Amino acid sequence: MDDLISSESAGEGLWRIHNAMGEVCYLVEGAREAALVDAMGGFGDLGALVAGLIGKKPVKVLLTHRHADHVGxxxxxxxxxxxAREASCWDVCERYAHIVAEHAAKEGYAGASTPFGPRDGARPRVHTTAEGDVFDLGGRTLRVVGLPGHTSGSIGFLCPELKILFSGDAVTPIECLCFTESSSVQTYKETLGKLRGLPFERFWTGHHLHDFTKKDLDGFESAVDFVLAGDRGYAWHHGFIPDWEGTIHFVPNGVNDVDSCDFRAVITRGLPAPSKLRPRP
Incomplete structure:
Protein backbone atom coordinates (compact mmCIF):
# COMPACT_ATOMS: atom_id res chain seq x y z
CA MET A 1 0.00 0.00 0.00
CA ASP A 2 1.41 3.40 -0.93
CA ASP A 3 2.06 5.85 1.87
CA LEU A 4 -0.40 8.45 0.56
CA ILE A 5 -3.09 7.04 2.86
CA SER A 6 -2.46 5.38 6.19
CA SER A 7 -4.42 3.96 9.09
CA GLU A 8 -3.96 3.91 12.82
CA SER A 9 -5.78 1.88 15.44
CA ALA A 10 -8.04 3.95 17.68
CA GLY A 11 -9.21 0.99 19.76
CA GLU A 12 -10.31 -2.58 19.18
CA GLY A 13 -12.07 -2.80 15.81
CA LEU A 14 -11.74 0.97 15.27
CA TRP A 15 -9.40 2.84 12.90
CA ARG A 16 -8.67 6.38 11.80
CA ILE A 17 -7.67 6.52 8.14
CA HIS A 18 -6.10 9.71 6.82
CA ASN A 19 -4.13 11.10 3.91
CA ALA A 20 -1.54 13.73 3.07
CA MET A 21 -4.19 16.34 2.29
CA GLY A 22 -5.67 16.41 5.78
CA GLU A 23 -8.71 14.25 5.07
CA VAL A 24 -9.88 11.67 7.62
CA CYS A 25 -12.38 8.82 7.61
CA TYR A 26 -13.17 6.11 10.14
CA LEU A 27 -13.59 2.34 10.02
CA VAL A 28 -15.80 0.74 12.67
CA GLU A 29 -15.87 -3.06 12.87
CA GLY A 30 -18.66 -5.14 14.34
CA ALA A 31 -18.97 -8.89 14.73
CA ARG A 32 -20.92 -9.25 11.48
CA GLU A 33 -19.83 -6.36 9.24
CA ALA A 34 -18.01 -3.04 9.27
CA ALA A 35 -18.84 0.55 8.41
CA LEU A 36 -16.60 3.13 6.80
CA VAL A 37 -17.71 6.64 7.77
CA ASP A 38 -16.76 8.91 4.85
CA ALA A 39 -14.20 8.05 2.21
CA MET A 40 -11.82 11.02 1.83
CA GLY A 41 -11.01 12.44 -1.61
CA GLY A 42 -10.08 9.32 -3.54
CA PHE A 43 -6.27 9.29 -3.59
CA GLY A 44 -4.85 5.82 -2.90
CA ASP A 45 -6.80 2.58 -3.10
CA LEU A 46 -9.00 2.94 -0.04
CA GLY A 47 -10.85 -0.29 -0.82
CA ALA A 48 -7.63 -2.28 -0.66
CA LEU A 49 -6.59 -0.63 2.60
CA VAL A 50 -9.95 -1.41 4.23
CA ALA A 51 -9.80 -5.04 3.04
CA GLY A 52 -6.34 -5.32 4.55
CA LEU A 53 -7.76 -4.32 7.94
CA ILE A 54 -10.96 -6.39 8.08
CA GLY A 55 -10.43 -9.10 5.44
CA LYS A 56 -13.54 -10.22 3.55
CA LYS A 57 -16.01 -8.91 6.11
CA PRO A 58 -18.76 -6.82 4.40
CA VAL A 59 -18.38 -3.06 4.72
CA LYS A 60 -21.01 -0.33 4.41
CA VAL A 61 -19.81 3.11 3.31
CA LEU A 62 -21.72 5.82 5.19
CA LEU A 63 -21.32 9.40 3.94
CA THR A 64 -21.80 12.42 6.18
CA HIS A 65 -22.29 14.81 3.25
CA ARG A 66 -21.71 15.37 -0.45
CA HIS A 67 -18.36 17.14 -0.74
CA ALA A 68 -15.58 15.70 -2.86
CA ASP A 69 -13.08 15.44 0.02
CA HIS A 70 -15.50 13.03 1.74
CA VAL A 71 -16.90 11.01 -1.16
CA GLY A 72 -14.06 10.66 -3.71
CA ALA A 84 -31.44 11.95 0.22
CA ARG A 85 -30.45 15.62 -0.18
CA GLU A 86 -26.84 14.56 -0.71
CA ALA A 87 -27.47 11.56 -2.95
CA SER A 88 -27.49 13.21 -6.40
CA CYS A 89 -24.20 15.06 -6.02
CA TRP A 90 -21.85 12.98 -8.13
CA ASP A 91 -21.41 15.18 -11.20
CA VAL A 92 -20.43 18.18 -9.08
CA CYS A 93 -18.29 16.12 -6.72
CA GLU A 94 -16.34 14.54 -9.53
CA ARG A 95 -15.72 17.93 -11.14
CA TYR A 96 -14.31 19.28 -7.89
CA ALA A 97 -12.35 16.06 -7.31
CA HIS A 98 -10.51 16.52 -10.60
CA ILE A 99 -9.69 20.14 -9.69
CA VAL A 100 -8.24 18.88 -6.43
CA ALA A 101 -6.31 16.18 -8.31
CA GLU A 102 -4.70 18.80 -10.54
CA HIS A 103 -3.70 20.79 -7.46
CA ALA A 104 -2.33 17.68 -5.74
CA ALA A 105 -0.16 16.92 -8.76
CA LYS A 106 1.22 20.48 -8.79
CA GLU A 107 1.99 20.31 -5.07
CA GLY A 108 3.59 16.89 -5.33
CA TYR A 109 1.01 15.03 -3.22
CA ALA A 110 0.19 12.64 -6.06
CA GLY A 111 1.38 11.74 -9.53
CA ALA A 112 -0.14 10.38 -12.72
CA SER A 113 0.32 6.80 -11.48
CA THR A 114 -1.29 7.41 -8.08
CA PRO A 115 -4.58 5.50 -7.79
CA PHE A 116 -7.45 7.98 -7.85
CA GLY A 117 -11.00 6.80 -7.23
CA PRO A 118 -12.98 9.24 -9.43
CA ARG A 119 -10.73 8.30 -12.37
CA ASP A 120 -9.85 4.65 -11.72
CA GLY A 121 -12.89 3.43 -9.82
CA ALA A 122 -16.62 3.48 -10.57
CA ARG A 123 -19.50 5.59 -9.31
CA PRO A 124 -21.22 3.61 -6.55
CA ARG A 125 -24.89 2.81 -6.11
CA VAL A 126 -26.44 5.24 -3.63
CA HIS A 127 -28.91 4.20 -0.94
CA THR A 128 -30.67 6.88 1.08
CA THR A 129 -30.80 7.03 4.85
CA ALA A 130 -32.35 9.45 7.32
CA GLU A 131 -32.33 10.50 10.95
CA GLY A 132 -33.11 7.64 13.30
CA ASP A 133 -31.96 4.88 10.95
CA VAL A 134 -29.68 2.36 12.66
CA PHE A 135 -26.91 0.30 11.08
CA ASP A 136 -26.36 -2.83 13.17
CA LEU A 137 -22.83 -4.14 12.65
CA GLY A 138 -23.11 -6.90 15.23
CA GLY A 139 -22.39 -5.73 18.78
CA ARG A 140 -21.94 -2.15 17.55
CA THR A 141 -24.50 0.16 16.04
CA LEU A 142 -24.39 3.47 14.19
CA ARG A 143 -27.44 5.72 14.43
CA VAL A 144 -28.05 8.47 11.88
CA VAL A 145 -28.30 11.98 13.34
CA GLY A 146 -29.26 15.02 11.25
CA LEU A 147 -26.63 17.79 11.59
CA PRO A 148 -27.59 20.53 9.08
CA GLY A 149 -25.36 23.54 8.63
CA HIS A 150 -22.31 22.80 6.52
CA THR A 151 -24.81 21.31 4.07
CA SER A 152 -28.56 21.07 4.52
CA GLY A 153 -28.34 17.27 4.41
CA SER A 154 -25.26 16.79 6.62
CA ILE A 155 -25.61 13.81 8.94
CA GLY A 156 -23.51 12.22 11.64
CA PHE A 157 -23.28 8.65 12.87
CA LEU A 158 -23.56 8.02 16.61
CA CYS A 159 -22.07 4.84 18.06
CA PRO A 160 -23.55 4.46 21.57
CA GLU A 161 -21.32 1.50 22.40
CA LEU A 162 -18.20 3.65 21.83
CA LYS A 163 -19.83 6.92 22.94
CA ILE A 164 -18.46 8.52 19.75
CA LEU A 165 -20.19 10.75 17.22
CA PHE A 166 -18.66 10.73 13.74
CA SER A 167 -19.63 14.25 12.68
CA GLY A 168 -17.98 14.89 9.31
CA ASP A 169 -17.75 18.66 8.75
CA ALA A 170 -20.85 19.50 10.79
CA VAL A 171 -18.77 21.07 13.58
CA THR A 172 -15.20 22.18 12.85
CA PRO A 173 -12.87 24.95 14.11
CA ILE A 174 -13.30 26.77 10.78
CA GLU A 175 -16.96 26.13 10.01
CA CYS A 176 -17.84 26.58 6.33
CA LEU A 177 -21.44 27.72 5.78
CA CYS A 178 -20.57 29.39 2.47
CA PHE A 179 -21.84 26.87 -0.07
CA THR A 180 -25.07 26.99 -2.04
CA GLU A 181 -26.04 23.80 -0.24
CA SER A 182 -25.24 25.22 3.23
CA SER A 183 -27.92 25.98 5.79
CA SER A 184 -28.29 29.28 7.61
CA VAL A 185 -26.13 30.40 10.52
CA GLN A 186 -29.18 30.09 12.76
CA THR A 187 -29.69 26.47 11.67
CA TYR A 188 -26.03 25.76 12.50
CA LYS A 189 -26.60 27.25 15.96
CA GLU A 190 -29.56 24.91 16.44
CA THR A 191 -27.36 21.96 15.43
CA LEU A 192 -24.84 22.94 18.10
CA GLY A 193 -27.65 22.93 20.65
CA LYS A 194 -28.75 19.52 19.44
CA LEU A 195 -25.25 18.12 19.93
CA ARG A 196 -25.38 18.92 23.64
CA GLY A 197 -28.30 16.55 24.06
CA LEU A 198 -26.76 13.58 22.25
CA PRO A 199 -25.27 10.66 24.26
CA PHE A 200 -21.60 10.83 23.24
CA GLU A 201 -18.34 11.67 25.00
CA ARG A 202 -16.21 12.45 21.94
CA PHE A 203 -16.88 13.62 18.41
CA TRP A 204 -14.53 12.98 15.52
CA THR A 205 -14.45 15.23 12.48
CA GLY A 206 -13.46 14.73 8.86
CA HIS A 207 -10.22 16.72 9.10
CA HIS A 208 -8.69 16.26 12.56
CA LEU A 209 -6.71 13.53 14.30
CA HIS A 210 -7.91 14.98 17.57
CA ASP A 211 -10.86 14.21 19.83
CA PHE A 212 -13.39 16.95 20.50
CA THR A 213 -15.74 16.82 23.50
CA LYS A 214 -18.86 18.65 24.62
CA LYS A 215 -16.64 21.15 26.44
CA ASP A 216 -15.46 22.31 23.01
CA LEU A 217 -19.03 23.22 22.08
CA ASP A 218 -18.75 26.39 24.18
CA GLY A 219 -16.18 27.77 21.72
CA PHE A 220 -18.22 26.78 18.69
CA GLU A 221 -21.32 28.45 20.13
CA SER A 222 -19.34 31.61 20.92
CA ALA A 223 -18.22 31.69 17.29
CA VAL A 224 -21.72 31.49 15.88
CA ASP A 225 -22.98 34.09 18.37
CA PHE A 226 -20.18 36.40 17.23
CA VAL A 227 -21.45 36.12 13.65
CA LEU A 228 -25.10 36.56 14.60
CA ALA A 229 -24.18 39.70 16.60
CA GLY A 230 -23.31 41.39 13.31
CA ASP A 231 -19.59 40.95 12.67
CA ARG A 232 -18.92 42.11 9.09
CA GLY A 233 -16.01 39.75 8.48
CA TYR A 234 -13.55 39.71 5.60
CA ALA A 235 -13.71 38.46 2.03
CA TRP A 236 -12.54 34.85 1.70
CA HIS A 237 -11.60 32.93 -1.44
CA HIS A 238 -10.51 29.30 -1.61
CA GLY A 239 -6.88 28.83 -2.56
CA PHE A 240 -7.49 26.94 -5.80
CA ILE A 241 -11.22 26.24 -6.30
CA PRO A 242 -12.44 29.35 -8.12
CA ASP A 243 -16.13 29.44 -7.13
CA TRP A 244 -15.67 28.78 -3.41
CA GLU A 245 -15.82 32.12 -1.63
CA GLY A 246 -17.62 33.89 1.18
CA THR A 247 -17.13 36.04 4.27
CA ILE A 248 -14.82 34.78 7.01
CA HIS A 249 -15.43 35.81 10.60
CA PHE A 250 -12.36 35.45 12.83
CA VAL A 251 -13.50 34.93 16.41
CA PRO A 252 -11.45 36.97 18.92
CA ASN A 253 -10.78 34.19 21.43
CA GLY A 254 -7.03 34.78 21.74
CA VAL A 255 -6.02 31.89 19.46
CA ASN A 256 -4.51 33.06 16.16
CA ASP A 257 -2.96 29.81 14.90
CA VAL A 258 -5.34 28.50 12.22
CA ASP A 259 -3.92 25.00 12.67
CA SER A 260 -4.88 24.94 16.35
CA CYS A 261 -7.96 22.96 17.33
CA ASP A 262 -8.84 25.91 19.58
CA PHE A 263 -8.94 28.40 16.71
CA ARG A 264 -12.48 29.50 15.78
CA ALA A 265 -13.84 31.01 12.57
CA VAL A 266 -17.04 30.82 10.55
CA ILE A 267 -17.27 31.34 6.79
CA THR A 268 -20.70 32.53 5.64
CA ARG A 269 -22.23 32.77 2.18
CA GLY A 270 -21.65 35.88 0.09
CA LEU A 271 -18.86 38.43 0.11
CA PRO A 272 -19.01 41.35 2.56
CA ALA A 273 -20.16 44.73 1.30
CA PRO A 274 -17.28 47.03 0.33
CA SER A 275 -16.19 49.43 3.03
CA LYS A 276 -17.34 53.00 2.52
CA LEU A 277 -14.32 55.24 2.76
CA ARG A 278 -14.89 58.74 4.09
CA PRO A 279 -13.43 61.48 1.86
CA ARG A 280 -10.54 63.37 3.35
CA PRO A 281 -11.37 66.90 4.48
Missing part, protein backbone atom coordinates in the same frame (compact mmCIF):
# COMPACT_ATOMS: atom_id res chain seq x y z
CA UNK A 73 -12.88 7.40 -2.14
CA UNK A 74 -16.39 5.96 -2.39
CA UNK A 75 -15.53 5.13 -6.02
CA UNK A 76 -13.55 2.16 -4.67
CA UNK A 77 -16.77 0.61 -3.29
CA UNK A 78 -19.97 -0.64 -4.89
CA UNK A 79 -22.55 0.90 -2.54
CA UNK A 80 -22.86 3.93 -0.27
CA UNK A 81 -25.50 5.35 2.08
CA UNK A 82 -26.26 9.09 2.34
CA UNK A 83 -29.04 11.53 3.15
Missing amino acids: GAHWFSDVWAD
Whole structure:
Protein backbone atom coordinates (compact mmCIF):
# COMPACT_ATOMS: atom_id res chain seq x y z
CA MET A 1 0.00 0.00 0.00
CA ASP A 2 1.41 3.40 -0.93
CA ASP A 3 2.06 5.85 1.87
CA LEU A 4 -0.40 8.45 0.56
CA ILE A 5 -3.09 7.04 2.86
CA SER A 6 -2.46 5.38 6.19
CA SER A 7 -4.42 3.96 9.09
CA GLU A 8 -3.96 3.91 12.82
CA SER A 9 -5.78 1.88 15.44
CA ALA A 10 -8.04 3.95 17.68
CA GLY A 11 -9.21 0.99 19.76
CA GLU A 12 -10.31 -2.58 19.18
CA GLY A 13 -12.07 -2.80 15.81
CA LEU A 14 -11.74 0.97 15.27
CA TRP A 15 -9.40 2.84 12.90
CA ARG A 16 -8.67 6.38 11.80
CA ILE A 17 -7.67 6.52 8.14
CA HIS A 18 -6.10 9.71 6.82
CA ASN A 19 -4.13 11.10 3.91
CA ALA A 20 -1.54 13.73 3.07
CA MET A 21 -4.19 16.34 2.29
CA GLY A 22 -5.67 16.41 5.78
CA GLU A 23 -8.71 14.25 5.07
CA VAL A 24 -9.88 11.67 7.62
CA CYS A 25 -12.38 8.82 7.61
CA TYR A 26 -13.17 6.11 10.14
CA LEU A 27 -13.59 2.34 10.02
CA VAL A 28 -15.80 0.74 12.67
CA GLU A 29 -15.87 -3.06 12.87
CA GLY A 30 -18.66 -5.14 14.34
CA ALA A 31 -18.97 -8.89 14.73
CA ARG A 32 -20.92 -9.25 11.48
CA GLU A 33 -19.83 -6.36 9.24
CA ALA A 34 -18.01 -3.04 9.27
CA ALA A 35 -18.84 0.55 8.41
CA LEU A 36 -16.60 3.13 6.80
CA VAL A 37 -17.71 6.64 7.77
CA ASP A 38 -16.76 8.91 4.85
CA ALA A 39 -14.20 8.05 2.21
CA MET A 40 -11.82 11.02 1.83
CA GLY A 41 -11.01 12.44 -1.61
CA GLY A 42 -10.08 9.32 -3.54
CA PHE A 43 -6.27 9.29 -3.59
CA GLY A 44 -4.85 5.82 -2.90
CA ASP A 45 -6.80 2.58 -3.10
CA LEU A 46 -9.00 2.94 -0.04
CA GLY A 47 -10.85 -0.29 -0.82
CA ALA A 48 -7.63 -2.28 -0.66
CA LEU A 49 -6.59 -0.63 2.60
CA VAL A 50 -9.95 -1.41 4.23
CA ALA A 51 -9.80 -5.04 3.04
CA GLY A 52 -6.34 -5.32 4.55
CA LEU A 53 -7.76 -4.32 7.94
CA ILE A 54 -10.96 -6.39 8.08
CA GLY A 55 -10.43 -9.10 5.44
CA LYS A 56 -13.54 -10.22 3.55
CA LYS A 57 -16.01 -8.91 6.11
CA PRO A 58 -18.76 -6.82 4.40
CA VAL A 59 -18.38 -3.06 4.72
CA LYS A 60 -21.01 -0.33 4.41
CA VAL A 61 -19.81 3.11 3.31
CA LEU A 62 -21.72 5.82 5.19
CA LEU A 63 -21.32 9.40 3.94
CA THR A 64 -21.80 12.42 6.18
CA HIS A 65 -22.29 14.81 3.25
CA ARG A 66 -21.71 15.37 -0.45
CA HIS A 67 -18.36 17.14 -0.74
CA ALA A 68 -15.58 15.70 -2.86
CA ASP A 69 -13.08 15.44 0.02
CA HIS A 70 -15.50 13.03 1.74
CA VAL A 71 -16.90 11.01 -1.16
CA GLY A 72 -14.06 10.66 -3.71
CA GLY A 73 -12.88 7.40 -2.14
CA ALA A 74 -16.39 5.96 -2.39
CA HIS A 75 -15.53 5.13 -6.02
CA TRP A 76 -13.55 2.16 -4.67
CA PHE A 77 -16.77 0.61 -3.29
CA SER A 78 -19.97 -0.64 -4.89
CA ASP A 79 -22.55 0.90 -2.54
CA VAL A 80 -22.86 3.93 -0.27
CA TRP A 81 -25.50 5.35 2.08
CA ALA A 82 -26.26 9.09 2.34
CA ASP A 83 -29.04 11.53 3.15
CA ALA A 84 -31.44 11.95 0.22
CA ARG A 85 -30.45 15.62 -0.18
CA GLU A 86 -26.84 14.56 -0.71
CA ALA A 87 -27.47 11.56 -2.95
CA SER A 88 -27.49 13.21 -6.40
CA CYS A 89 -24.20 15.06 -6.02
CA TRP A 90 -21.85 12.98 -8.13
CA ASP A 91 -21.41 15.18 -11.20
CA VAL A 92 -20.43 18.18 -9.08
CA CYS A 93 -18.29 16.12 -6.72
CA GLU A 94 -16.34 14.54 -9.53
CA ARG A 95 -15.72 17.93 -11.14
CA TYR A 96 -14.31 19.28 -7.89
CA ALA A 97 -12.35 16.06 -7.31
CA HIS A 98 -10.51 16.52 -10.60
CA ILE A 99 -9.69 20.14 -9.69
CA VAL A 100 -8.24 18.88 -6.43
CA ALA A 101 -6.31 16.18 -8.31
CA GLU A 102 -4.70 18.80 -10.54
CA HIS A 103 -3.70 20.79 -7.46
CA ALA A 104 -2.33 17.68 -5.74
CA ALA A 105 -0.16 16.92 -8.76
CA LYS A 106 1.22 20.48 -8.79
CA GLU A 107 1.99 20.31 -5.07
CA GLY A 108 3.59 16.89 -5.33
CA TYR A 109 1.01 15.03 -3.22
CA ALA A 110 0.19 12.64 -6.06
CA GLY A 111 1.38 11.74 -9.53
CA ALA A 112 -0.14 10.38 -12.72
CA SER A 113 0.32 6.80 -11.48
CA THR A 114 -1.29 7.41 -8.08
CA PRO A 115 -4.58 5.50 -7.79
CA PHE A 116 -7.45 7.98 -7.85
CA GLY A 117 -11.00 6.80 -7.23
CA PRO A 118 -12.98 9.24 -9.43
CA ARG A 119 -10.73 8.30 -12.37
CA ASP A 120 -9.85 4.65 -11.72
CA GLY A 121 -12.89 3.43 -9.82
CA ALA A 122 -16.62 3.48 -10.57
CA ARG A 123 -19.50 5.59 -9.31
CA PRO A 124 -21.22 3.61 -6.55
CA ARG A 125 -24.89 2.81 -6.11
CA VAL A 126 -26.44 5.24 -3.63
CA HIS A 127 -28.91 4.20 -0.94
CA THR A 128 -30.67 6.88 1.08
CA THR A 129 -30.80 7.03 4.85
CA ALA A 130 -32.35 9.45 7.32
CA GLU A 131 -32.33 10.50 10.95
CA GLY A 132 -33.11 7.64 13.30
CA ASP A 133 -31.96 4.88 10.95
CA VAL A 134 -29.68 2.36 12.66
CA PHE A 135 -26.91 0.30 11.08
CA ASP A 136 -26.36 -2.83 13.17
CA LEU A 137 -22.83 -4.14 12.65
CA GLY A 138 -23.11 -6.90 15.23
CA GLY A 139 -22.39 -5.73 18.78
CA ARG A 140 -21.94 -2.15 17.55
CA THR A 141 -24.50 0.16 16.04
CA LEU A 142 -24.39 3.47 14.19
CA ARG A 143 -27.44 5.72 14.43
CA VAL A 144 -28.05 8.47 11.88
CA VAL A 145 -28.30 11.98 13.34
CA GLY A 146 -29.26 15.02 11.25
CA LEU A 147 -26.63 17.79 11.59
CA PRO A 148 -27.59 20.53 9.08
CA GLY A 149 -25.36 23.54 8.63
CA HIS A 150 -22.31 22.80 6.52
CA THR A 151 -24.81 21.31 4.07
CA SER A 152 -28.56 21.07 4.52
CA GLY A 153 -28.34 17.27 4.41
CA SER A 154 -25.26 16.79 6.62
CA ILE A 155 -25.61 13.81 8.94
CA GLY A 156 -23.51 12.22 11.64
CA PHE A 157 -23.28 8.65 12.87
CA LEU A 158 -23.56 8.02 16.61
CA CYS A 159 -22.07 4.84 18.06
CA PRO A 160 -23.55 4.46 21.57
CA GLU A 161 -21.32 1.50 22.40
CA LEU A 162 -18.20 3.65 21.83
CA LYS A 163 -19.83 6.92 22.94
CA ILE A 164 -18.46 8.52 19.75
CA LEU A 165 -20.19 10.75 17.22
CA PHE A 166 -18.66 10.73 13.74
CA SER A 167 -19.63 14.25 12.68
CA GLY A 168 -17.98 14.89 9.31
CA ASP A 169 -17.75 18.66 8.75
CA ALA A 170 -20.85 19.50 10.79
CA VAL A 171 -18.77 21.07 13.58
CA THR A 172 -15.20 22.18 12.85
CA PRO A 173 -12.87 24.95 14.11
CA ILE A 174 -13.30 26.77 10.78
CA GLU A 175 -16.96 26.13 10.01
CA CYS A 176 -17.84 26.58 6.33
CA LEU A 177 -21.44 27.72 5.78
CA CYS A 178 -20.57 29.39 2.47
CA PHE A 179 -21.84 26.87 -0.07
CA THR A 180 -25.07 26.99 -2.04
CA GLU A 181 -26.04 23.80 -0.24
CA SER A 182 -25.24 25.22 3.23
CA SER A 183 -27.92 25.98 5.79
CA SER A 184 -28.29 29.28 7.61
CA VAL A 185 -26.13 30.40 10.52
CA GLN A 186 -29.18 30.09 12.76
CA THR A 187 -29.69 26.47 11.67
CA TYR A 188 -26.03 25.76 12.50
CA LYS A 189 -26.60 27.25 15.96
CA GLU A 190 -29.56 24.91 16.44
CA THR A 191 -27.36 21.96 15.43
CA LEU A 192 -24.84 22.94 18.10
CA GLY A 193 -27.65 22.93 20.65
CA LYS A 194 -28.75 19.52 19.44
CA LEU A 195 -25.25 18.12 19.93
CA ARG A 196 -25.38 18.92 23.64
CA GLY A 197 -28.30 16.55 24.06
CA LEU A 198 -26.76 13.58 22.25
CA PRO A 199 -25.27 10.66 24.26
CA PHE A 200 -21.60 10.83 23.24
CA GLU A 201 -18.34 11.67 25.00
CA ARG A 202 -16.21 12.45 21.94
CA PHE A 203 -16.88 13.62 18.41
CA TRP A 204 -14.53 12.98 15.52
CA THR A 205 -14.45 15.23 12.48
CA GLY A 206 -13.46 14.73 8.86
CA HIS A 207 -10.22 16.72 9.10
CA HIS A 208 -8.69 16.26 12.56
CA LEU A 209 -6.71 13.53 14.30
CA HIS A 210 -7.91 14.98 17.57
CA ASP A 211 -10.86 14.21 19.83
CA PHE A 212 -13.39 16.95 20.50
CA THR A 213 -15.74 16.82 23.50
CA LYS A 214 -18.86 18.65 24.62
CA LYS A 215 -16.64 21.15 26.44
CA ASP A 216 -15.46 22.31 23.01
CA LEU A 217 -19.03 23.22 22.08
CA ASP A 218 -18.75 26.39 24.18
CA GLY A 219 -16.18 27.77 21.72
CA PHE A 220 -18.22 26.78 18.69
CA GLU A 221 -21.32 28.45 20.13
CA SER A 222 -19.34 31.61 20.92
CA ALA A 223 -18.22 31.69 17.29
CA VAL A 224 -21.72 31.49 15.88
CA ASP A 225 -22.98 34.09 18.37
CA PHE A 226 -20.18 36.40 17.23
CA VAL A 227 -21.45 36.12 13.65
CA LEU A 228 -25.10 36.56 14.60
CA ALA A 229 -24.18 39.70 16.60
CA GLY A 230 -23.31 41.39 13.31
CA ASP A 231 -19.59 40.95 12.67
CA ARG A 232 -18.92 42.11 9.09
CA GLY A 233 -16.01 39.75 8.48
CA TYR A 234 -13.55 39.71 5.60
CA ALA A 235 -13.71 38.46 2.03
CA TRP A 236 -12.54 34.85 1.70
CA HIS A 237 -11.60 32.93 -1.44
CA HIS A 238 -10.51 29.30 -1.61
CA GLY A 239 -6.88 28.83 -2.56
CA PHE A 240 -7.49 26.94 -5.80
CA ILE A 241 -11.22 26.24 -6.30
CA PRO A 242 -12.44 29.35 -8.12
CA ASP A 243 -16.13 29.44 -7.13
CA TRP A 244 -15.67 28.78 -3.41
CA GLU A 245 -15.82 32.12 -1.63
CA GLY A 246 -17.62 33.89 1.18
CA THR A 247 -17.13 36.04 4.27
CA ILE A 248 -14.82 34.78 7.01
CA HIS A 249 -15.43 35.81 10.60
CA PHE A 250 -12.36 35.45 12.83
CA VAL A 251 -13.50 34.93 16.41
CA PRO A 252 -11.45 36.97 18.92
CA ASN A 253 -10.78 34.19 21.43
CA GLY A 254 -7.03 34.78 21.74
CA VAL A 255 -6.02 31.89 19.46
CA ASN A 256 -4.51 33.06 16.16
CA ASP A 257 -2.96 29.81 14.90
CA VAL A 258 -5.34 28.50 12.22
CA ASP A 259 -3.92 25.00 12.67
CA SER A 260 -4.88 24.94 16.35
CA CYS A 261 -7.96 22.96 17.33
CA ASP A 262 -8.84 25.91 19.58
CA PHE A 263 -8.94 28.40 16.71
CA ARG A 264 -12.48 29.50 15.78
CA ALA A 265 -13.84 31.01 12.57
CA VAL A 266 -17.04 30.82 10.55
CA ILE A 267 -17.27 31.34 6.79
CA THR A 268 -20.70 32.53 5.64
CA ARG A 269 -22.23 32.77 2.18
CA GLY A 270 -21.65 35.88 0.09
CA LEU A 271 -18.86 38.43 0.11
CA PRO A 272 -19.01 41.35 2.56
CA ALA A 273 -20.16 44.73 1.30
CA PRO A 274 -17.28 47.03 0.33
CA SER A 275 -16.19 49.43 3.03
CA LYS A 276 -17.34 53.00 2.52
CA LEU A 277 -14.32 55.24 2.76
CA ARG A 278 -14.89 58.74 4.09
CA PRO A 279 -13.43 61.48 1.86
CA ARG A 280 -10.54 63.37 3.35
CA PRO A 281 -11.37 66.90 4.48
